[in-house]
Amino acid sequence: MNSTKIFFPIIGLFLLQFLLSDFLSINGIRPDFILIYILYTSIRYGNFYGVIVGFFLGILVDLVGVGSFFGLTSLTFVITGYLAGFLQDKNETMIPAYFHLNWFCIVLIHFFVYSFVRYQDLFENNLYVFWSTWFWTTGYTCGFLLILQMIYPIQEFD
């Protein structure tokens, strides 16, 4: 694998997220392009690269400026990279619906872990608000993921 194929998109993607995410913010919720990239990379190159890329991008995201829970982003990205990596080369052998359901569940798990740690207080005291926060945070990124699916299907990336 050519390392430039991973390195340069990372720089571009990070700048995209860093410079544009604020403009796409709705009610304090932003799309997570980095998660989308990790998902695609892991499915294409496997969980070894997925975990490494996820970890370093997560650290970078946290270094940009996070108030509390430094390390949470790298933790969730590492889990996502690891899980999504198991879907490498599975497109041909899996039922398409099952394949898509798998990566979609990985995205749901990512945001659940993220929301559970960040909003654990809401999880204990106000489940409705917790689930609605999780739903909108997940839904916004999934919206972009679905648009990308139409342009560049994830199964073709595999």
Added chain:
Amino acid sequence: MIVRTLYLSILKNKHHIVFIIFFSISLNLLLTSDSSPSLNLVRGKALDIFSFLYSPVAWVKSSFLLEEENVLLREKNLRLSLQVESMVHLVTENRRLESLLDFKRESKLTLLAAKVVNKGIHSNVTSLSIDVGSYSGVQLNNPVLTSSGVIGKTIFVSEQSSIVQLMSDLNYRLSVRILPSDATGILRWIKSNFCEISEVQKNANIVIGDKVVTSGFSKIYPRNLPVGEVIGIASNRDGFQQTISVQVNDDLGSLINIFIITDQENEFD
């Protein structure tokens, strides 16, 4: 032979090993980052670099919003001028009453204006970076507010930038007082710009529209800084307390300019 088998085994399971290593490092960072001085140093330097990189974007963004902000400020200026007029005589009366009570209070706050550089790149806005740091006199746990009221406090300070923990952060709590009843409680964020005050005595006479201000019990916040307004009251049937819903004055997702209280003197003589 054993070494070769071990090597092949590691090679075969490298993805599991890498996952365990990076998972452990991330977990360790998550649990210990607040108490690590060397990590804080790295975070400080990174924050300065990213703030510098983001400053052109912040400038473009603030330029776009300048005209709209001007209109709002003119409107606010007019409203405040009218308020000042009506309050002048109240101040005089208040001073007279204070002298009668032999009670004098001086509240001197040193405010430092700052610009929001970025709001992080997480999926949810819980903190923001600002363009002033220790060189400008900012310290840890300095209260941060806008002209509408409290929005958070500084939790990380580097030389030229700082990170502000917003009300929307899970770990944020604020001791508040509800006026005019003087009931006190602990405020925490719920969603968007809505918060809840818990641990409020059930017999406190609170109505919708009451003002919420800082209580002054905390060492961080001076008292009577505006926070928000009561929009709902819920009594706990089987308890002695009630929960108050509050709308905070600012939209936490669209902050551009803020103020930091770098020095406060709040004494009773």
